[in-house]
Amino acid sequence: MSLLKDLSQRFGDAFEAAGIDRSAGLVVPSQRPELAQYQCNGALAAAKRAGRNPRDLAQAVLDGLTDRGIYASLDIAGPGFINITVTDEYLAGNAQAMEEDARCGIGAPDPKLKVIVDYGGPNMSKSMHVGHLRASIIGESLKRLFRVAGHEVDGDIHMGDWGMPIGQLIIELERHQPDLPYFDADFTGQYPEDSPVTLDDLSEMYPVVVDRCKNEPEEAERARQATFDLQNGRPGYLALWRHYHDVSVAEQKKDFAALGVEFDLWRGESTVHDRLAPLVDRLTEDGLAVESDGAIVVQVEKDSDKTEMPPLLLTRSDGSYLYSTTDLATLDQRVEEGYDLVLYVVDARQGLHFEQVFRAARLAGIAPEPVGMEHTAFGTVNGPDGTPFKTREGGVLRLADLMKIVTDAARARLDEAEIAQDYPDEERDRIARQVGLGALKFGDLSNHRTSNYIFDLDRFTSFEGKTGPYLQYGAVRIKSILRRAGEAGLTPGPIVAPTVDQERGLILRLLLLPEVIERAVDVRAPNVLTEYAYEVATDFNRFYEACHILREEDPIRQASWLSLVDLTLRVLTLLLDTLGIEVPERM
């Protein structure tokens, strides 16, 4: 059990003995570290409900505490705060228990959930730009976070591969190469095995055709028709779709791998295409889906709505399907597969869409009440003018280019460091990539998920202060110590009571890990982890300055410190890994 849970239980017992609900015993880290290590505020809130004096109640709680030997001091402050400081022996015992636990004290979740994280995947045909950065790394981080917390988790890219963009790309290719067999409805032979286009071709074609469809209604109509034909199984279009799909996936697998993003499932809208018609039929038979202006819709408004809620569109008036349809069908599939919680890591601007889909899913019984559906929204990356970021040339910044910029900056920093001179080129390249990506990911993830933030290249290419590399550097320092200690034949031993402030501070920090993980899971926010990881690294760096492990003469103390930094390294590595940040061996 974590230290905070242990203390909370002890105080809960004492509150119960005083006739108050045990939940009042919640113990949290002190907001005034110079006064105490922990505090319990329960007496304040409980006293007024019970009609008692807060300070008297706090005193009664203190009187009712058992095992008083673990406390170094207990006192009542101000209107009724209980300030708690524990003994160094108690701290050491908790740290030792954490060091011995394979999960660093992170408890099992209750209940354990089967979770699917939908990263709001990219459309086919588009190479990734900075806009995709947030969905990818926030989604990846949340997936890892839930896994670390003990849940069963799958990450699904959920590609946008069955909607209007495909129809648009079909008519655009036909415009360029009308003689290809895919466009001949009467063609009965074998379609070519090789794709007629590369992803670069698709990337070029896409904005052109989107623009034309916007300005020319007849082109938009053709794209709609092509989408409809594809969705209804026209063989040439299906064959072409397969090519589009394969070249897109091949490229995206490379991009995501370079970014360190690993999907368990490479599904997409097309995965559920067989379920679309039956789903619409079913909802129509149930009377839930109705015809409206030629389209089929589900009315999702509630009496409690303060404003009109537009219906969810299941089909266009031509009978073709939209992403609402595929999202609903995908949800249907996920519930069948036993997922308890679905997280949609998608741009906040799609909030209304998800509200509609979730409501329709509840109404239709697709997702019964216990199944959680959440739009884990994230904000936009803006330029200095407050609107979505564009490069100086007015285009989008490609993700691959951004990664090169940060890697080059890290390499330049490495060149300045004398210590890196003798590293093999291969290792230097790897370090540059790890550090650059570390800066990039930490910089992005340390913003709160939902807030829009201003794109600042300097933030992603600076490696000092509150940055990813600061954390990596802390971990590297520990690896160096452990390496040298090993060479000197030193071995870690039991963690003993701390005697130095910086040592005590580090232990106090490390012991908070289980609650930090819980909090991050609760609010689905990686920045809870970045904040804590920075504090851990800072506390370690202070300890490092104050306590010279290899030079320490007392072998008991030295062995204890080796265990302490080993635990620190495990915690840091766990946090960085959850953030998707790698730790080099040296830097």
Add this chain to the structure above:
RNA sequence: GCCCUCGUAGCUCAGGGGAUAGAGCACCGGUUUCCUAAACCGGGUGUCGCAAGUUCGAUUCUUGCCGAGGGCGCCA
């Protein structure tokens, strides 16, 4: 018009019913015969957008207003 998100230090951002609201950057200064100085130590700044309300206590919750961004049936 309605709905959603946001408004915190010069800049970029955290935080959150509790005591004295934090960090990085920037600026000034200090630390290296010692485990990696991508580090550490010191130096100061706030009408927490404005106004009411709930509360023993509000920057945090509620409402209204102002400002920014976004969304509102056949795009995703």
